Amino acid sequence: MITVENLSKSFTQNNTRVTALDDVSLEVPDGTVCGVVGTSGAGKSTLARCISLLEKPDSGAIRVDGTDLAALDGSRLRAARRQIGVVPQGDSLLRQRTAAGNVALPLESAKVPAAQRRSRVAELLDLVGLSDKASVYPDHLSGGQRQRVAVARALAAKPSVLLADEPTSALDPSTTDSVLTVLDRARSELGVTVLVVTHDMAVVRRIADDVAVLEEGSVVEHGKVLDLVSEPGSRIGSTLLPETDQAELVRSPGGEHDVTAEVVLVGFAAVGALLPEASNRFGVELSILGGGLTRLGDTPVAKFRIGLSGERSESALKWMIERDAHVRRAPVSVDGVAA
């Protein structure tokens, strides 16, 4: 578990004080993935660097599995550092070492005996799907393969926490997927707690349980991804959902539907069955006017703009709401009054 409490950090640059983090608090539960998103300069990397002890915060506490890292020094600090695996931003492999040689580095520093080292490196390369690239040098690996080696290296000392700073920033979508699969395996197979700094919503959609949004050094939104997409006021929630055309949500006079609404459906049961069942049960005609499907982790999530026609349209919509369909905007009744 990573716990960040009231963390602040500022820098002085050309006699100007820049507040990179301003009273940031955040919790990442054991064995979960938290995505930290935000625009450039929001403080994401500073947060990751503080947690990985590369940067000293001005104030606040960082606890990993309950231990306050800021209060440690000497051998206890070195031991705590081993609990934190880091995948740095950019290309971080040593060019003169093979993939296996790079993964072995932290094990050499920790003076792990050679035989044990070899089997651990083989295990890690297998985890990241690169067993056949053990003796290949970074220049002969693709960008995605290099990042997977960097993840294997970060996991070498069996850390409980993994920090990845923009792990997919220079990669195309298909390569991105292979790196995300590896981060997801670190969580699901090794139980590692993962904090991933990213500007890429695909990363959040694909692997994050939780998401925190940083803006000018402060956390402006934080929560479970599946909860945030259901919250009408959540900006990050709507960014993660498929687009619908808001302009046509309100029923136009003489329009062809009795009720139009925007619905968010979460989970297999809701996405697969709710709309046709509502239509059948209430004898209403239901049309999909816009929107689409996405996946958040393994969970299908849909956002549709729907039009309902028939006497019992309002009842059908109410029935869907009772079954956890999240209606984003109140339907407008025939006389234009919000229902």
Ligand SMILES: Nc1ncnc2c1ncn2[C@@H]1O[C@H](COP(=O)(O)OP(=O)(O)OP(=O)(O)O)[C@@H](O)[C@H]1O
């Ligand atoms: N070592 C430093 N010296 C001076 N200012 C710094 C330093 N590191 C970060 N900053 C400043 O702190 C603020 C936050 O930077 P940070 O790199 O954490 O943001 P970020 O969200 O990671 O941005 P990006 O997505 O562009 O990497 C910025 O204004 C940045 O210029």
